[in-house]
Amino acid sequence: MMFCRKLCTALFLLLPLVVACESQNRQSIALASEPVVLGLIPAEQIHKMEQRFEPMRAYLEQKLGRRVEFFTATSYGGIIEGMKQDKVDLAFFGPLSYVLAEEEAGAEAFAVGVRYNGKSTYHSIFVAPRDSSIKSLEDLQGKSVAFVDPASTSGALMPTYAIKKATGMMPKEFFGELTYAGSHDRAEIAVKYGTVDAAADSDISYDKMLEKGFITKQTNLILWRSDPLPGSPLTYREDLDPRLKAQLREIILNAHQEIEVTGFGELIRYEATEPANYQVIRDMIKELGIEREEMLK
Incomplete structure (x- = not known):
């Protein structure tokens, strides 16, 4: 009898944990069914941008095991706004649009393309x-x-x-x-x-x-x-699931081992980058005294 009471008590105490785990599993399944949305600034005509980045989109989709969709806009500011409104999870930005997205939408730079000359910079x-x-x-x-x-x-x-x-x-x-x-x-x-x-x-x-x-x-x-500028970074939202962030970093930084990577310019691979590498951009904005509204027209 005493054993039955202890067993019932133990089961009763474990019930909330079981319910919590079940709820977490449902949330994970729900998240996995949602597409990852990849934003592209209109550095060139939109259809050309989509063609250029299609190999990376398809590769991400394959490795993640979930849909990856493009998000495009007619201005750089449109992609920043998309990330700000949680409509964009992952985005290719230029250095300036990244710095603006960092301020406006919590973008985090994590990778940058390396060109055939072995450099990630451009002019x-x-x-x-x-x-x-x-x-x-x-x-x-x-x-x-x-x-x-x-x-x-x-x-x-x-x-x-x-x-x-x-x-x-x-x-x-x-x-x-x-x-x-x-x-x-x-x-x-x-x-x-x-x-x-x-x-x-x-x-x-x-x-x-x-x-x-x-x-x-x-x-x-x-x-x-000009003198060399830091390369265009690949970014994700700071509030993205940490597990998804880790997956994205791993996939992007090792993609060159399996496919011919694509991006801004002719690339051989992606390498890790960090926000500090774009301080020169922040310094130029400050020195020129340009207001954010002017850059987000």
């Missing part, structure tokens, strides 16, 4: 037609110039910093007209067809468009190149 550039009178940054005074997006590093922040350092003036004051092309390839095409006198871009986009024959060194000649 901002200014281009103009070879036969143009524009040969230096100072020659851009009064000219029509295309930037990419207010939240682009190579297509807005770094060019702004360069113009301010070279002339003491902000681009809107120094140029005759400043427009935003919306993507890197559109900025290059605007120069090629004479829609603008010059444009800012990244060397990654420039090399890609040269290789594909969309531009030439006659139509689009580099007239200025």
